[in-house]
Amino acid sequence: MRSPDGSGVSREAHAPFCERLGVRFPRPTCPLFHVLKNGCRVESLQLGHVRKLELALAIYLVVAWRLAHLTRLGRILPELPASAVFEQTEWQAAWLLAEKPPPRKMPTLREVIRRIAMLGGFLARKGDGEPGVKTLWQGYTRLSSFVRGVEQMRSIHAL
Secondary structure: OOOOOOOOOOHHHHHHHHHHHOOOOOOOOOHHHHHHHHHOOHHHOOOOOHHHHHHHHHHHHHHHHHHHHHHHHHHHOOOOEHHHOOOHHHHHHHHHHOOOOOOOOOOEHHHHHHHHHHHOOOOOOOOOOOOOHHHHHHHHHHHHHHHHHHHHHHHOOOO
16 A cells, blocks of 8 residues: 555654654654665665664764755755855865866855755756755765865875
C-alpha cells in the first residue's frame, strides 16, 4: 500500500522514527525519509550487517538533516545571506568548481544552493523551479571533497 506522499511507507511507520529524532514537520511524513531514499540513496548501500547499517545511518541522518534543512531554508528564506549557512570557503568553492569567478559581494542562500545543485546536475532552466535533494546531494558531495582538498593544501602551506 502506497502512502499519500508516494514513498511506499505509511505515515504510521514514519511517525515513531521522526518522534525519536525529535523532529516535527507540518506535513504528514518526515522529509528525512525522502532525503535518505532519493538524495542519499541509502537503499543501494546493501551493507549486509545490521551494525554496519546502523553506523551508515548515523552518518547519513546528519547529512539528510542538513540537506532537508538547506532545501527548506532555501525555499523559505531565499534572500538570506549565504554566510548564515555556509563558510566562505564553501560558497566560493561552488563557483570555482563551475569555473566561474566567485561573486564580489555575498551571494544569497538561493544562489549558493542553486550553484551547488548545478554541480550535481540541476540545469537551472527558466521553468525548472528549485533544486531537489538528489541534485543538491550530488553537488554537495563534489563541493565537500573540493573544500577538504583546499583546506588540506592550506594546512601544508601549498596554497
